[in-house]
Amino acid sequence: MTSIWAPSVVESRAGEARDGRLAQARRSALGVASDTRLFEFFVGVGLTFSRFILGSNLPVEIPLVIVTVGVAAFRRPTTDIHRVRLPVTALMTAILIWLVAVSVHTGQPWTQRSFRILLLFVFALCLAQGRIHWKSIVAGGAAGLVFVNAPSYYLHLTSDNYPGFLTGWLGDKNVSGMFYAIFTVLGLCLFKRVWLKTTYFVVMFGLLWLTGSRTSIAGCLLALVWWYLRPRAHLWLRIVAASVGVWVLVTVENRYSQVGEFSDRTGTDWYRHQIELATTAKLAITPWFGAGLNTGWVQLSPTRQALFHNSYALLRVEGGWPLVVAMLMLVVVIAFGIFGITKDVSAEQRAIEAGIVVILVCAWKLGEVFFTLPCLFLVGAAIGERYGEPVKDAVPVLLRVDSSVSQGSDV
Template identity: 35%
Template sequence: MTEKVNDAYPQKSATRALRESALALGETRIIDAIIMAIFIVRLPAPGLGLPINDLAGLALIGIAAFRRPTRSLAGAYWYPAICAVILAYLALNALAAGVEQSDIDRGGRIFIMMVMGAFIATGRIDIASALKGFALALLVNVPLFYAGVAPDNYGGLLTGYLGDKNVAGLTYAVVTVLILLLANRAWVRGTIVLVGGACVVLTDSRTSMAALAGALIWLVVAKYLGPFWRICLAALIYAGFIFAETNLSTAGDYATTREGSDALRERIDAASLEKTIAAPWNGYGLGEAVTQIAGDNWLYHNAYWGLITEGGYFLLIAFLSLIGLAGFQFLAKGPTSRDARIIEAASIVVLLCAFRLGEVFITQTAFIIIGIGIAIAAQRNQAWAKDREAERVAEALRLGSLMPVAKHTSF
């Protein structure tokens, strides 16, 4: 973070601003940076059957558990409350339907991500260090991919250790936005956007390209708008996203090179929607956001439908509440800041990509956004409380100076 809560404050040097940032306390934690860098490796760990990035997340919270928090969750106790309700709801669903391995695996993964979000929010995991490691790993992934070292699963489209081009597009888009938290100078921010945007284009994920464009528009324009016009801007960004998604699929080479895959996606979407509509009020259970096409199982291509299928509308509303309260700071007090808008923009990437990607909300990327969002909201709340206290003190002093001085009478 590099900006004061009120945008009217003058900017300081990049070094001083970073040191004073509430989200970059202390020196860079190498261990946080290294482990977060491993988050991009979505390959299965030999002999364990778990993705390496999930094991890295478990290791990170295991280490962070022995650290003292540097920030309080005061003002954000809704986070552990919502998380507890989600976990209890999923557990009751599993018990009612019969516990399966998918309930244990996916439920455990959700729990680990929730803890990671809390540790980021309270400073047990250093945000600046984590983002540096994550961004550096994504940057290194590019030359390793084109050198033939990192895996190539999509015929030359940038994936590398991320494994899937849509996952790669989502990750590059979100981190491109988040790393702006650590950039103070305009030319640095511009370079980050250009490099990150180029990486998203190399993944050929149309969804991620459109989502990143929408997020950047929000980042530039939203600061000039009040609440009503921000809602209008959000609606325009969504409409533009849908327009781009629809028209990019028939533009240029896409009309021929992606015709077969787009036809398959349409069949998957139709079957997914049918299953979603038929789901009971509490869903079918964790791991059920899959559908069959010609005898093969396919994951949903819509994360909203996926949550409804797995846990009903209750689960969807619960996860959207986490994104709304943390990403858009609905309960935060005081004036907004550039940092808050960056988190809003990152949340927009997630919300837009969720319309065309199957696994977006229950990901490490989403909970990194949630954790940082809570931390920024806490900073805003603390600044607001200090301002209110200063105003009360000033008012008390003013009233004290106006009180008449009692005259002493001698007898």
């Protein structure tokens, strides 16, 4: 006989069902993969400080990538990218060799910058092979931008080189804008429920707006359009939408870039225009093979220099047309998969593609974008998601010994 104090079977099952629903709700609220790795999460948080300078001239990005690659070296790959491993590795190697060769030919210093590019390429390959869990980095990066970078800025714990614009530990408002724009769309893959995606996007886009980076805001909106159309439209419609988006972007930039919230940018835009004119003049005298590393700057006056504000022009002046073609092949064709014809796409790949849209837009009006940690992070994650297959566990080989042999036989 069942005790009156003991729960009935029905109550027990109801409690189990309720606990299950609560557990599912908690997982949905967290919105991250159940196997989130703590190390990668803190690497993502560390991205918030990646532009902070240690000592004389060492950005946090360098030791952060070195430590991450070092940990990855002791992990087995979880993703098999045999279909593209050789061409991707060959393309990255060719890019690096070409840049070094051109720099040596033109007498430009190349050791420090080429080492940084090599680190970023290795980092991308580690991500592609699944040695590093990229979604955990996304979760950490989003948490760092929301709960570390923004509060640090508004509590006056960081420098304020652009008063009134959210920069934080990233230092520059355009760099900050690019980071927030990328993680605004990239973080959408962390959530399953629509209301969580919407809440996350609103919060992140609000912080992006506070950076005041017009190019990053435009890139984020175009990326959101791509993210929405990706599983709903075939290739031709996506290309048409992308073309219309580029036209709209150029039109808005030319006609409406100084209205409303951005009406006080006259001086900034004049300065940017002077850089663009000087960049065009420098490109006109640059040979087809480029001028070598560290040449992406212009002389505005006898006492004033400025870095390029166009990453496509930066590729052209440092490595010539071969570098432009090679990097667009790596980012647009291989990672972004511009010629993909299927609408079937995972939530992860969809978010990564949206992040690459941000990269391609920001490269138009910002400084160096392609040889940066966010760009190569997206390239590595995209290769793993698009071409990767789970690594199969090794099947143990069992030796079978015939009993007649083991016992011997009579002759």
